Amino acid sequence: MELTHTRLLVDNYKECFYFYRDVLGFEVSWGDEYSNYADFKFNGSKLGIFERKQMTEAIGEDYSPNIDQADRTALIFKVPNVDDKYQELKDKVAFITEPTEQKDWGIKVAHFRDPAGSLIEIYENI
Template sequence: MQFRYDFTRLLVTNFRECFLFYRDVMGFTPTFGTENDTYADFSTGTVNIALFDKREMAATVGAEKLPERVESKDSVCLIFGVASVDETSEYLRLKGVRMVVEPTDHPDWGIRTAHFRDPDGNLIEINQPIEQV
């Protein structure tokens, strides 16, 4: 048996806001669904992203009575490679995105990163390779 990783599905409470964020801010092309639906797919290049209304998914797996959110550390981070972390961070700021962590070099990792969140609070990292000294 072989598994193929097709896409990441984010279960969101703010579907419309997240749809608009991934389409208008991140610039991904929707391949299924609109901001008025409860499910959408976006083409991102290699692995696609899907959004699905969290309440519908909870009903599907019998978790409707569980708390909506619990304060915890992040368990998922979407990672996107970019040509320039600094230029992309500036573009995101102009789109109204608040950076969680400003552009930072991580020589031990070999990358420069910045972090922000989508409208539903999902953590996102952008990164670029840095020269090793």
């Protein structure tokens, strides 16, 4: 697996988009202030921001404004084949989602958590 970026899950997407683009000066590599998802490049790294409500819907959970009980970050790993990695890991981790094509995003994804509860996404481009 290849760690491609860290994704911040935010409730104030536009404000965060402007912060990373205009205040910190990160280069936008995907998205805009209206897309509810954006990737930024800086110093060889990539940071994603994503509207938290959409992430909770993608993993089949109910959105709650109670931030103390919410995911705020996700580690994103690129794999050669999501179905193969899912089969390899399914007896070792409790998957939240099975491999699913997100055609709007051009990826296939599956989600699980580490022992501390951190959200992890594996993906492949389709």
